[in-house]
Amino acid sequence: MxxxxxxxxxxxxxxxxxxxxxxxxxxxxxxxxxxxxxxxxxxxxxxxxxxxxxxxxxxxxxxxxxxxxxxxxxxxxxxxxxxxxxxxxDWKGGVIGSSFMLVMMYGMMPxxxxxxxxxxxxxxxxxxxxxxxxxxxxxxxxxxxxxxxxxxxxxxxxxxxxxxxxxxxxxxxxxPHPTSHLGHFLLSYTDRMTFWERFINTAFTEFDRIYYNWFYLPTQKKYYDLAFPNxxxxxxxxxxxxxxxxxxxxxxxxxxxxxxxxxxxxxxxxMDDPKPLPKDLKTYLDEATEGVVYFCMGSNIKSKDLPPVKRDAFLKAFGKLKQRVLWKFEDENLPNKPGNVKISPWVPQSDLLAHPNVKLFITHGGNLGTTESLYHGKPMVGIPIFGDQMMNIEKSVRAGYALRLDLDDISEETVGRAVNKVLNDPSYARNAKLVSDRLRDQPMTPRxxxxxxxxxxxxxxxxxxxxxxxxxxxxLQYKSLDVYAVMLLLLVVIVATNVFLAKKLYRKVFRKSCPAGGKQKKA
The missing domain is CATH 3.40.50.2000 (Glycogen Phosphorylase B;)
Structure with a gap:
């Protein structure tokens, strides 16, 4: 029944x-x-x-x-x-910058x-x-x-x-989230950390936990109660x-x-099956016999906001490449643009990365972009700015399919060196293809x-x-801190008891072997 x-x-x-x-x-x-x-x-x-x-x-x-x-x-x-x-x-990463970002998000966004x-x-x-x-x-x-x-x-x-x-x-x-090998998403640590990286990662994670539980969640509770009083x-x-x-x-x-x-x-x-590219982009990529370098800093970070010195450094380095460059640039006016550079305010990114003539992706290291790049087996040059971008790029560097380029270090020489290194060293493309094969090998698609x-x-x-x-x-229960506390207490009691008994036994034996006055009787 x-x-x-x-x-x-x-x-x-x-x-x-x-x-x-x-x-x-x-x-x-x-x-x-x-x-x-x-x-x-x-x-x-x-x-x-x-x-x-x-x-x-x-x-x-x-x-x-x-x-x-x-x-x-x-x-x-x-x-x-x-x-x-x-x-x-203008944002700065690192522990200080990440701490500021965390406090700002927790304080302002709810x-x-x-x-x-x-x-x-x-x-x-x-x-x-x-x-x-x-x-x-x-x-x-x-x-x-x-x-x-x-x-x-x-x-x-x-x-x-x-x-x-x-x-x-x-x-x-x-x-569970053991800080010994899982880095905080706002830090640039991978799953293999030095002692001091583990120390900073643990301290930062606990700082996040305390602020989250004691200050942030009570704020969210206040707005929850306002929105849903019944x-x-x-x-x-x-x-x-x-x-x-x-x-x-x-x-x-x-x-x-x-x-x-x-x-x-x-x-x-x-991700979806690649769709046909707009005619102008398709022609630009199809005719790139030496390949194409694609440059995009994501949807929030605008390339047009680059400091002029940094922007010109990219243009000078790009002008020396034999490859074509497609740059997602949000302003139709880009002075000193070399002939092998094409700009566009919007690009169908995943469809473009699927094109076989795209040889390199210059990216800020956002999760969407890095996933799409690796899905299509494209190596990267990463320029992380904030958030999880530092961690994503650091993992990519450790895995051998990317190079990191810090914003403060950008010059014509550093850009040219990084781009040519990834383009001319086949190990970067080979490692990206290896990850692509692994990512696609799943019993069911993500969808x-x-x-x-x-x-x-x-x-x-x-x-x-x-x-x-x-x-x-x-x-306390989840971390078994109450259990460890009792274990420590028992250990202290056992050690103290043994010390007490040892002292008592020692005194007893000493007194037997050494009578009062410390002198033996003469025969």
């Missing part, structure tokens, strides 16, 4: 899935690269037959079937009010996101509506207050990271009620890590993996069987 009931429930769930689940995702940060990942998840799930609603500040020109956008109109403009466009070349997204009329209207959703899919990036959308819509909560795992994702599913679950309960965490990384790009079963790698989710696991959560009522029991432990 029980078996028949279980079979009936399974058939009902399959029929429900066949009709498609309703999925809601929101991108409050406004970062274009983050939006690319968020919309990739949405489009993949819509393509699998689910009804997807994406709340985003970026309006798409063409929407696929089963895919709806709620556009946060004016969010980007309001976010930049009184600030002007940031010049990311309130800004609440103001710009949670109070946006389109979000308010959605919350007041009678719409229902089965899954809320959210990026884990200073977004904990938005986790309340799951309890508001009585939906399963799934989060994703646009890069690898971090303190923000690990705590959601009880993922929440069925408290902020603390919702933080523990995450079904899955997707990571936009893969062990071939980073290193093997100890994940619980509900933390899933889907590195390259944004198939996302669909499978989201539907798994739907089939199994949130999949509580995946959750680690570590989620029920305090920090």
């Amino acid at each position: 029980a078996g028949r009931v279980a079979l009936g429930l399974l058939l009902i769930s399959i029929v429900a899935l066949a009709e498609g689940a309703r999925i809601l995702t929101i991108l409050p940060s406004g970062g274009k690269s983050h939006d690319i990942i968020a919309t990739a998840f949405g489009r993949v799930l819509a393509g699998a037959g689910h009804d997807v609603t994406v709340i985003t500040p970026y309006a798409s020109k063409k929407l696929p079937k089963n895919y709806r956008e709620i556009v946060l109109t004016g969010l980007l403009e309001k976010a930049m009010e009184g600030q002007g466009a940031p010049n990311f070349f 309130g800004k996101m609440y103001e710009l997204a949670m109070e946006h009329p389109n979000v308010v209207n959605l919350l007041k509506s009678d719409e229902k959703f089965d899954v809320v899919l959210l990026e884990s990036f200073i977004t904990e207050q938005f986790y309340g959308l799951a309890q508001h819509f009585d939906a399963h909560l799934i989060t994703f990271s646009a890069f690898g795992n971090s303190l923000w994702t690990n705590g959601l599913v009880g993922c 929440a069925k679950q408290s902020f603390e309960q919702q933080m523990k009620n995450v079904s899955l965490v997707f990571l936009n990384t893969h062990f071939t790009l980073s290193s093997p890590r100890p994940y619980p079963p509900n933390m899933i790698e889907v590195g390259g989710i944004q 198939q993996t996302v669909v499978y696991w989201v539907e798994y959560v739907l089939r199994h009522g949130g999949a509580p069987q995946l959750r680690s029991p570590a989620m029920e432990l305090s920090y």
